Amino acid sequence: MEGSAVSGSQDGQIASPRRAPSQQRSRERVERMLAAASALIAEQGSDAMRMGEVAERAGVSIGSLYQFFPDKRAIIWALAERYTTESQACIAAALAGVNDAEDLRRAFSELVDIYYGMFLAEPVMRDIWSGTQADKALRELELADSRANAEFLTAVLKRLRPSADPEALETTAFLIWQMGEAAMRLAISVGRQEGDRLVAAYKRMALRELLDR
Amino acid sequence: MEGSAVSGSQDGQIASPRRAPSQQRSRERVERMLAAASALIAEQGSDAMRMGEVAERAGVSIGSLYQFFPDKRAIIWALAERYTTESQACIAAALAGVNDAEDLRRAFSELVDIYYGMFLAEPVMRDIWSGTQADKALRELELADSRANAEFLTAVLKRLRPSADPEALETTAFLIWQMGEAAMRLAISVGRQEGDRLVAAYKRMALRELLDR
DNA sequence: TACAAATGTGAGTAATCCTCACATTTGCAA
DNA sequence: TTGCAAATGTGAGGATTACTCACATTTGTA
Numbered sequence: 384m385e386g387s388a389v390s391g392s393q394d395g396q397i398a399s400p401r402r403a404p405s406q407q408r409s410r411e412r413v414e415r416m417l418a419a420a421s422a423l424i425a426e427q428g429s430d431a432m433r434m435g436e437v438a439e440r441a442g443v444s445i446g447s448l449y450q451f452f453p454d455k456r457a458i459i460w461a462l463a464e465r466y467t468t469e470s471q472a473c474i475a476a477a478l479a480g481v482n483d484a485e486d487l488r489r490a491f492s493e494l495v496d497i498y499y500g501m502f503l504a505e506p507v508m509r510d511i512w513s514g515t516q517a518d519k520a521l522r523e524l525e526l527a528d529s530r531a532n533a534e535f536l537t538a539v540l541k542r543l544r545p546s547a548d549p550e551a552l553e554t555t556a557f558l559i560w561q562m563g564e565a566a567m568r569l570a571i572s573v574g575r576q577e578g579d580r581l582v583a584a585y586k587r588m589a590l591r592e593l594l595d596r
Numbered sequence: 597m598e599g600s601a602v603s604g605s606q607d608g609q610i611a612s613p614r615r616a617p618s619q620q621r622s623r624e625r626v627e628r629m630l631a632a633a634s635a636l637i638a639e640q641g642s643d644a645m646r647m648g649e650v651a652e653r654a655g656v657s658i659g660s661l662y663q664f665f666p667d668k669r670a671i672i673w674a675l676a677e678r679y680t681t682e683s684q685a686c687i688a689a690a691l692a693g694v695n696d697a698e699d700l701r702r703a704f705s706e707l708v709d710i711y712y713g714m715f716l717a718e719p720v721m722r723d724i725w726s727g728t729q730a731d732k733a734l735r736e737l738e739l740a741d742s743r744a745n746a747e748f749l750t751a752v753l754k755r756l757r758p759s760a761d762p763e764a765l766e767t768t769a770f771l772i773w774q775m776g777e778a779a780m781r782l783a784i785s786v787g788r789q790e791g792d793r794l795v796a797a798y799k800r801m802a803l804r805e806l807l808d809r
Numbered sequence: 810t811a812c813a814a815a816t817g818t819g820a821g822t823a824a825t826c827c828t829c830a831c832a833t834t835t836g837c838a839a
Numbered sequence: 840t841t842g843c844a845a846a847t848g849t850g851a852g853g854a855t856t857a858c859t860c861a862c863a864t865t866t867g868t869a
Contacts (some may be wrong), residue, residue, distance in 0.1 A: 391806070406835070409847060428854075430730065434826065447829065460863045502641065517730040528786065557674045558779060565778030566771060572739065580767045588771070588805050615815075619866070622816060647857060657818045662858065810869100821846065826855085833848065839841085 401451050415441040415449050420458045425506040430460050456518055461513045463521060467528040471498070478535045484594050487539060491593060495563065495586050502567045509571060512564070529564065533557040540593065559589045614664050626664050628654040633671045638717045638719040642672050673733055676724045680741040686710070691748045698809050700752060704806060708776065708799050715780045722784060725777070742777065746770040753806065 404410040419440035423432045434455055438445045452458050477494050481487050502509055512525065536556035541549060566585035570578035617623040632653035636645045647668055651658045665671050690707050694700050715722055725738065749769035754762060779798035783791035 404847090408835085412847090413829085418783075445827085446849050447847075450847070453827095455826070513730070517726070519858070522785065550793075551797075554790075554797045558782075558794050558797050561782050562775045562778055565775055569771070569774045572735065577767075580763075581771050584764075584767045584771050585775075588801065591804070592801055596816095617816090619815070621866085625816090646855095658858085659818050659860085660816075663816070666858095668857065812868095813866105814868105815866070818860105818862085820860100821859105822859075824855105824857085826853105828853075829849105829851100831849085832858105832861105835844105835846070835852105837843095837845105 401449070401457075404451060409451070412441070412443055412447065416443065416448055416451065417458065421462055421507050424459070424462070424510050441575040456520060459511055459518075460520055460524065460564075462507060463524055466505075466508050466511070467524065470501070473529065474532050475535050478539050479542050481539045482542065484543060487543065487593060488590055491590060492586060495582065495589075498563070499567055499570065499582050502571050504575050513568065514576075525564075529560050530557065536560060544595070549569055553593060559592060561587065581592060614662070614666050614670075617664060622664070625656055625660065628657065629661055629664065630671065631673060634675055634720050637672070637675070637723050641723050649797065669731055669733060672724055672731075675720065676734060676737055679718075679721050679724070680737065681686055683711075683714070684741065687745050688748050690738070691752050694752045695755065697756065700756065700806060701803055704803060705799060708795065708802075711776070712780055712783065712795050715784050726781065738777075742773050743770065746773040749773060749806075757808065768805060772805060776802065 404413045416437060419437045423436055423440065424514060432455075434448060435445055437458065438448045441448070452461070472493060477490050477497075480491050497571045511521070533553070534558040536559065537549075537553050539558060540547070540552040544552065563585060566581055573581070614780040617626045629650060630805070632650045633645060636649055636653065645668075647656055648660060650671065651661045654661070665674070684762055687707065690703050690710075694703050715725075724734070746766070746769040749772065750762075750766050753769060757765065776798060783794045787792070
């Protein structure tokens with residue numbers, strides 16, 4: 384079995400893969416590299432993160448870094464991928480048990496709060512998703528993530544409104560999800576007070592649409 | 597009189613200004629530089645745009661380029677600034693005559709179509725606003741632009757709903773505007789057909805909120 | 810005509826991503 | 840245990856590119 388190597392992107396496509404760590408030693412080292420990158424991004428942002436600094440802080444040589452990551456973006460991509468995997472499970476769980484409008488209201492409201500809290504608390508995630516637009520591979524990862532999350536929402540809507548046009552529900556869910564991310568990004572880039580108001584307004588708008596009142 | 601020089605950003609603040617072109621000759625050369633940059637961004641994206649290439653295509657030396665633009669981002673910023681100035685006038689005009697709900701529906705609907713058309717037709721604008729998040733100065737320009745545009749919308753809402761809480765109207769207008777830009781960005785990054793559906797769905801959602809039905 | 814300010818030039822500097830030829834360690838079959 | 844191929848580790852150096860600077864030329868004007 385050939386575990387897929389940590390990969391990144393050259394111009395949007397998945398790029399030259401690197402060796403996947405197969406020994407315990409190297410797996411630990413890759414973890415250290417990711418941890419170092421994460422710390423540096425939290426401190427200075429991914430743009431200012433220097434590959435040499437990542438290697439130094441992880442206690443490995445620059446060559447080792449490139450043994451497992453084809454380029455700088457691949458490290459950021461790997462971190463982003465962990466976040467999406469983690470949060471998707473959380474979202475699926477939150478929306479799985481929704482069976483009526485009141486459930487949906489409660490679950491969606493909680494979800495927005497959790498997401499907003501994450502955006503506020505996680506400088507790394509914030510930085511990565513902010514820079515998302517500049518990097519094609521990241522943009523695609525986010526898009527895929529958004530689609531996956533929107534699908535959970537679509538499933539709920541189909542349950543609640545079985546007579547509605549399925550394609551319209553998909554579009555609505557996708558749009559609402561994507562707008563939520565936009566609203567969060569906006570909210571964290573203005574002051575805390577205005578940010579809270581914006582998130583609350585988004586929540587109200589989205590719920591009005593989801594519940595179709 | 598000391599015309600403000602073309603400026604850019606170092607780390608979010610306005611950066612070391614360069615000389616403003618005061619002679620006819622240099623003003624024409626600056627125009628050529630901007631035109632060259634614009635063409636290169638349209639062809640390859642702002643990330644792949646090389647300063648040397650801009651200079652060459654404009655028929656000036658690299659030194660001349662840096663005489664008027666403190667850094668690469670300043671060129672992009674200058675192009676972005678032209679777009680915002682242009683479109684703000686257009687938006688203000690479209691919303692100025694709105695006096696009732698039906699006016700608003702028509703004007704907003706047209707505005708969205710025009711914006712969407714611009715996003716589809718202008719590769720430079722699209723590229724610049726896509727990369728927006730990565731650059732602090734651009735992010736701030738976009739935010740300021742959004743606020744300005746949202747204010748036109750706020751003014752309309754205050755006219756239509758004088759008894760509503762003004763702060764709430766401001767938040768609504770700002771959010772709707774920002775979400776519109778997010779919806780456009782999303783729409784152009786998926787296929788044309790799905791994009792059209794997303795824009796239509798956004799328009800419907802936004803109008804429902806604006807008209808508060 | 811003189812001369813200061815504005816403008817123009819491009820070889821060179823600095824920063825940084827990434828490669829590559831070679832060294833070392835590990836897993837495993839004989 | 841020993842031999843050896845595969846995996847892993849290294850860091851000097853190549854390549855690219857944004858940006859500088861010392862100096863040359865042009866322009867406005869007194």
